[in-house]
Amino acid sequence: MYCPKxxxxxxxxxxxxxxxGARLPGxxxxxxxxxxxxxxxxxxxxxPPKAKRQKVYPxxxxxxxxxxPHDRRSLEVISRFAPVVAVTRALIKNWEEPRIKGQxxxxxxxxxxxxxxxxxxxxxxxxxVLNMELPxxxxxxxxxxxxxxxxxxxxxxxxxSALVESFxxxxxxxxxxxxxxxxxxxxxxxxxxANILTMGARxxxxxxxxxxxxxxxxxxxALQAWMRKAELTADRAGLLxxxxxxxxxxxxxxxxxxxxxxxxxxxxxxxxxxxxxxARDGYGRMSEFFQTHPHIANRVRELRFFHESPVYGGLLGAxxxxxxxxxxxxxxxxxxxxxxxxxxxxxxxxxxxxYRSNSERALNEFDRVIARxxxxxxxxxxxxxxxxxxxxxxxxxxxxxxxxxxxLHNPLHELAPDAIWGLAATLDRALDDREGAVAEYRRLVHExxxxxRATDAEQALHRLGVPSETVDQH
Numbered sequence: 476m477y478c479p480k481x482x483x484x485x486x487x488x489x490x491x492x493x494x495x496g497a498r499l500p501g502x503x504x505x506x507x508x509x510x511x512x513x514x515x516x517x518x519x520x521x522x523p524p525k526a527k528r529q530k531v532y533p534x535x536x537x538x539x540x541x542x543x544p545h546d547r548r549s550l551e552v553i554s555r556f557a558p559v560v561a562v563t564r565a566l567i568k569n570w571e572e573p574r575i576k577g578q579x580x581x582x583x584x585x586x587x588x589x590x591x592x593x594x595x596x597x598x599x600x601x602x603x604v605l606n607m608e609l610p611x612x613x614x615x616x617x618x619x620x621x622x623x624x625x626x627x628x629x630x631x632x633x634x635x636s637a638l639v640e641s642f643x644x645x646x647x648x649x650x651x652x653x654x655x656x657x658x659x660x661x662x663x664x665x666x667x668x669a670n671i672l673t674m675g676a677r678x679x680x681x682x683x684x685x686x687x688x689x690x691x692x693x694x695x696x697a698l699q700a701w702m703r704k705a706e707l708t709a710d711r712a713g714l715l716x717x718x719x720x721x722x723x724x725x726x727x728x729x730x731x732x733x734x735x736x737x738x739x740x741x742x743x744x745x746x747x748x749x750x751x752x753x754a755r756d757g758y759g760r761m762s763e764f765f766q767t768h769p770h771i772a773n774r775v776r777e778l779r780f781f782h783e784s785p786v787y788g789g790l791l792g793a794x795x796x797x798x799x800x801x802x803x804x805x806x807x808x809x810x811x812x813x814x815x816x817x818x819x820x821x822x823x824x825x826x827x828x829x830y831r832s833n834s835e836r837a838l839n840e841f842d843r844v845i846a847r848x849x850x851x852x853x854x855x856x857x858x859x860x861x862x863x864x865x866x867x868x869x870x871x872x873x874x875x876x877x878x879x880x881x882x883l884h885n886p887l888h889e890l891a892p893d894a895i896w897g898l899a900a901t902l903d904r905a906l907d908d909r910e911g912a913v914a915e916y917r918r919l920v921h922e923x924x925x926x927x928r929a930t931d932a933e934q935a936l937h938r939l940g941v942p943s944e945t946v947d948q949h
Contacts (some may be wrong), residue, residue: 503773532716532789536606538660540790541711543777544889545704545925546660583613583633594639594647598632601716607659612651614639620733624654629662641735646726649717662705701925707777707887709785718791720782724775731771745774777887777942784852791826806844806853813840813860820867831868855881859890863898871905892926895919903935913941 589612602609610632617635620642624630632654634647642650657663714723728746729738781787785803788802816837820830841864844857862877878898885891899915902908916932916939923929 488866530600532603533606533790533792534805534918536604536715536790538605538656538708538712541708541715541781541786542660543704543707543711543887545887545923546701546708552699570587583615586612593633593644594651597644597651598655600648601655604716605652605655605712607655609654610658616885620730622650624653624657624663624666627661630658632658636733638730642726642729643722645717645719646729649713649723649726650730651713652716653709653713655716656709657705659712660705660708662709664706665701704887706774710774710778711781714778714782714787715790720779723778727771727774727778735857747775775888779853780855783850803848803853806851809840809844810847810853810857810860813837813844813857813864816840816858817867833862834867838868841853843902855885855888858884859894859897862894862901866897866901866905869905871901875901875906892919892923892928895923896928896931899932899935903939909939913939917941 481791484816487700505720579713579730584590586598588595594612594614597608598612610630612632612634614636616636619635620638621635622638623633625633634650638650639647657666710723710727713726714720717726725738725745728741728743729735732738732746733742816833841857841861845854845861848854851936858877858881862881863872865871865874865877875898878894878901881888881894882891882898885894888894895915895918899912899919902915903912913936916936919926919932920929920936
């Protein structure tokens with residue numbers, strides 16, 4: 476049956492549309508008992524015909540054109556651990572990669588022009604979009620929804636059979652594009668290094684090379700922090716391959732849910748609200764520090780921002796209409812005026828009147844951006860700079876509110892480390908909230924170790940009497 480709201484096809488037994496979450500007509504929604512569908516959705520179940528714009532293949536696309544800002548910055552931190560990376564590269568090249576490929580040839584099916592040709596065509600389509608060679612792709616029998624990229628010299632992709640059977644063609648295109656995005660951005664070495672260090676090879680590294688935990692443990696922490704950012708770049712690659720935000724969102728949620736049958740019944744908006752609450756909760760945020768993937772709500776939010784950005788539109792040659800471009804331009808100009816006013820702020824006594832005047836004028840500009848251009852990138856940044864302006868005016872409570880609001884709504888934005896620092900410093904120096912300040916300083920150290928603010932936060936924690944070993948363990 477087809478959803479009357481969005482036109483997406485679902486099985487006859489589905490009660491809710493798996494795309495928009497709307498209640499479906501028919502026996503499933505009328506309360507009449509129905510027999511379960513024994514023949515579950517077949518592999519490559521096609522989406523119903525929709526008015527899609529023509530697929531765009533950007534000319535000479537390079538990963539730096541769409542990479543998430545935190546991805547590259549985190550890689551710069553990992554470069555400090557060159558000995559660990561060199562050791563893991565040697566392990567991958569001489570031991571891990573040959574072993575994995577030997578197992579794959581005997582226990583999987585390799586995709587090719589004459590073997591699962593429909594999947595091979597998806598790989599070729601992604602390669603054309605991302606401007607890269609076709610990687611080797613294997614299908615492995617496994618009941619869980621998963622896909623992964625392995626290897627260093629010639630990375631390969633593994634798709635679990637359950638994922639291939641349960642995802643539509645377009646959803647699978649997004650997943651393949653995501654994994655190929657890892658390869659195109661040269662994530663494979665560091666992903667493999669992280670897997671080796673976290674799966675028992677750390678002791679082997681210690682024995683063979685005597686690096687010790689002094690170097691290996693910080694490298695593991697940096698790798699885990701980077702992996703969360705690398706997923707955002709790979710998500711962008713997947714979106715460029717499928718060129719449909721709704722399909723990308725469905726694929727991510729289905730992957731997280733792990734069940735095609737449950738996904739048919741899920742209310743997507745309600746699920747995202749739940750995930751969003753978990754991402755904003757203190758314990759939820761802390762749990763993300765020890766994961767290799769960001770929360771689904773954060774990934775969907777960042778994908779939406781990328782989809783609506785001029786970067787995405789420019790890459791696909793589909794910039795918004797002239798008036799939309801003009802509005803974005805005006806929003807950016809207004810933000811720039813506010814930032815320029817902030818740059819004039821002086822702490823000298825003779826400049827106090829100018830100090831206050833410029834801060835107040837900057838605050839007005841930021842409020843104007845937020846009110847007139849909601850949802851724009853300029854409005855996102857304006858919320859952070861509101862916190863800075865309020866802090867300059869010694870309006871500590873308002874500053875804390877602005878910083879906190881920015882962090883809640885933009886946890887993965889490139890200004891997030893500065894916002895966390897601003898909130899922590901306000902709690903510490905102006906509001907005399909030591910416990911709250913310590914929590915935010917710790918969050919900054921562990922969530923954004925690549926940020927220059929992380930070093931400042933460590934120094935602040937020591938100043939507040941938090942032992943260094945306590946900082947390292949949280």
